[in-house]
Amino acid sequence: MTQRQMTRADERLVAALTAPSASVRLRAALAAGSAPHASYVEVLVERCRVEPDFYVRDMLTWALTRHERETVIDRMIGELGSELPQARSQALHTLSKLGAPRTWTSITTELLRDADEEVARTAWRTAVGLVPDGEAESLAEVLATQLDRGGRDLQLSLSRAFVALGHAAAPVLERAKGHPHEGVAAHAIATERLMANPDEGFDDAIAEAQRTAALLAAPKVDVSRC
DSSP states (O other): OOTTTOOHHHHHHHHHHTOSOHHHHHHHHHHHHHSOOTTHHHHHHHHHTTOOOHHHHHHHHHHHHTSOHHHHHHHHHHHTTOSSHHHHHHHHHHHHHHOOGGGGGGSOHHHHTOSSHHHHHHHHHHHHHHOOTTOHHHHHHHHHTTTTOSSHHHHHHHHHHHHHHGGGGHHHHHHHTTOSSHHHHHHHHHHHHHHHOTTSOHHHHHHHHHHHHHHHHSOOOOGGGO
16 A cells, blocks of 8 residues: 555554554554454555564454455455465464355465464464365365474464364374374374363373374384294
């Protein structure tokens, strides 16, 4: 949006959304969502790309969901191809809030495997919420390629995505339990444990799964020759 195209209201919104104070930016996003206007969409999208504060980003998403639904959906789909990881993750987050079935095809394998952990994490959550009937197992197959990725929190996010998929993920996890990489197998076993008992803590599940995977990977001893 050029300066010439901006109304005075747009200029005031831009000024408030770029203020040094996060509380000022938060109030600006709240105001934009409370009194939506078509010209605000682009301003809000541009700020989503660079806003450093989590709470302000969440309010920006809320403000976008208050605007014309189809316009925002189309704009968010366009952001999924941005070179900025935050733009991609915020677009996915906004699409998850809008919950439009037509956006399913925009959650690509590339996004589910995105090199940026926050983008990938948000893509998993969004895809699970949008997956249509008959596509859950195919989604689980892609998610299985991410087993044992990253640290504890990222792995927990992936496990939660599998739990949300439910029974459709079961055969995929069963195959992953036999993966030659011990970390992949352990993550699959831990996820299966969480599916069977959601109240079990992830740390306990992964610790037990690592022991199980290590035993399965250990060389077999022929006791008849001992």
